[in-house]
Amino acid sequence: MSLTKTNPKFVADFVHFEQHVAKLFSHYQWDVETAKPNQVGYDLTVKKNNNFGAVQVKWLNNNVSAPQLLKFIDFLASPQGKKFNCGFFITTKGFGGPALAVIRGLGENSRFFCGVAEENTVKWIRGPEDGANNQENSSEIEQPEKIYFGVFTCKGGVGKTTVAAHLAGALALQGFDIALLDLDPEQNLHKLVGDGVYVPNPGGVGNTIEVFNGKTWNEESARNCKIVICDCSPALERNDESLIKKLHYCIIPTTLNPLGINKHGGVLKKTVEEIRKINQNAHLFILINNHKNIGVNRFKLLRDSFLNVYQDISQTDDKFHCIDPEEVCIRSSDLLYYWGIHLLEDPNNPRSELAFKLIGGRCYPRDDFIRLADYIESKAGLGIFRNS
Ligand SMILES: Nc1ncnc2c1ncn2[C@@H]1O[C@H](COP(=O)(O)OP(=O)(O)OP(=O)(O)O)[C@@H](O)[C@H]1O
Numbered sequence: 001m002s003l004t005k006t007n008p009k010f011v012a013d014f015v016h017f018e019q020h021v022a023k024l025f026s027h028y029q030w031d032v033e034t035a036k037p038n039q040v041g042y043d044l045t046v047k048k049n050n051n052f053g054a055v056q057v058k059w060l061n062n063n064v065s066a067p068q069l070l071k072f073i074d075f076l077a078s079p080q081g082k083k084f085n086c087g088f089f090i091t092t093k094g095f096g097g098p099a100l101a102v103i104r105g106l107g108e109n110s111r112f113f114c115g116v117a118e119e120n121t122v123k124w125i126r127g128p129e130d131g132a133n134n135q136e137n138s139s140e141i142e143q144p145e146k147i148y149f150g151v152f153t154c155k156g157g158v159g160k161t162t163v164a165a166h167l168a169g170a171l172a173l174q175g176f177d178i179a180l181l182d183l184d185p186e187q188n189l190h191k192l193v194g195d196g197v198y199v200p201n202p203g204g205v206g207n208t209i210e211v212f213n214g215k216t217w218n219e220e221s222a223r224n225c226k227i228v229i230c231d232c233s234p235a236l237e238r239n240d241e242s243l244i245k246k247l248h249y250c251i252i253p254t255t256l257n258p259l260g261i262n263k264h265g266g267v268l269k270k271t272v273e274e275i276r277k278i279n280q281n282a283h284l285f286i287l288i289n290n291h292k293n294i295g296v297n298r299f300k301l302l303r304d305s306f307l308n309v310y311q312d313i314s315q316t317d318d319k320f321h322c323i324d325p326e327e328v329c330i331r332s333s334d335l336l337y338y339w340g341i342h343l344l345e346d347p348n349n350p351r352s353e354l355a356f357k358l359i360g361g362r363c364y365p366r367d368d369f370i371r372l373a374d375y376i377e378s379k380a381g382l383g384i385f386r387n388s
């Protein structure tokens with residue numbers, strides 16, 4: 001059962017890999033067809049006897065994450081996925097611990113199969129009776145241009161990681177798959193969300209937030225993600241300059257307190273200058289994080305002096321936006337403060353989640369981050385967050 005013709009380039013990029021996977025299925029006597037270029041949910045269809053399967057081809061530098069698998073499983077259960085009676089998830093490297101836990105949790109009768117495509121065969125983690133997957137002339141699929149966000153300030157501990165992850169959450173709720181890039185050597189994002197989060201959608205297939213290491217980032221490994229969000233290191237020079245150049249939007253979190261306004265104002269103006277040396281086109285947004293309810297009068301005083309500090313930059317830089325905290329800010333919240341505690345409470349079940357739990361039907365972080373996404377859209381968006 002081995003292919004005579006080998007392709008040493010089979011993992012060079014997504015297109016080669018997809019063709020290779022298709023060839024392997026053909027080899028196992030499946031009829032293979034490539035999905036339409038913009039087909040959501042799967043890459044190939046395969047038919048043999050009474051079996052009609054959807055194949056997700058995942059070209060990755062790293063192991064498959066749990067959210068990536070869960071998204072495909074949800075797709076298969078959705079009205080569009082129901083026409084298939086089996087599903088195949090085929091990847092380049094392997095399956096991570098949480099993904100293996102998902103696979104182990106599948107019922108015995110599940111017709112969901114996963115494997116790693118090797119040169120001549122598929123190494124099944126969970127396989128059908130026989131093997132796998134082709135179509136020779138799968139056309140080059142245009143990769144849509146990705147939108148890059150950075151979350152950056154020169155200051156540590158003001159909420160960069162929190163903002164990066166939850167902005168990703170708000171955008172996933174709007175129907176996007178998101179790539180979260182951990183650029184910080186501290187790797188806090190990895191500590192908090194592991195390899196990612198699956199954001200279910202009660203009305204259909206949910207979305208994934210996949211976490212990647214900035215150092216090994218390759219757009220090919222996140223073809224489904226239109227939006228990339230970089231959690232930056234507070235030392236600008238420690239962030240890959242080519243990624244800073246790519247940013248379309250950069251969120252600069254800060255806090256609102258009397259002594260901080262001027263002090264942080266100086267630091268943030270420097271931050272803006274530093275970013276501008278590398279990237280002149282990104283829209284930059286100063287965002288108040290960890291905002292406490294301090295009463296109307298005190299808030300007005302702080303807000304006015306805060307907005308005042310940035311007036312001069314606003315006048316000279318038309319892509320600089322100091323977000324009026326009256327319109328949008330991220331409120332101080334226990335959900336955000338204790339975000340990640342479930343990892344300590346249940347270390348054997350490393351499930352990742354965001355601080356988006358509804359309490360009494362409300363969730364401040366969720367509301368605030370959705371509002372932030374809307375604000376960015378309205379100030380600089382040109383329809384970027386329209387999914388269709
Ligand atoms: N809106 C908020 N409400 C409550 N707590 C918050 C909020 N935002 C951030 N925090 C808390 O502040 C702390 C620092 O946040 P975070 O790690 O996101 O900052 P950072 O800028 O990424 O830090 P570093 O520079 O170390 O990477 C965390 O303990 C987080 O829980």
Ligand SMILES: [Mg+2]
Nearest residue numbers: 160161184188
């Ligand atoms: Mg951080």
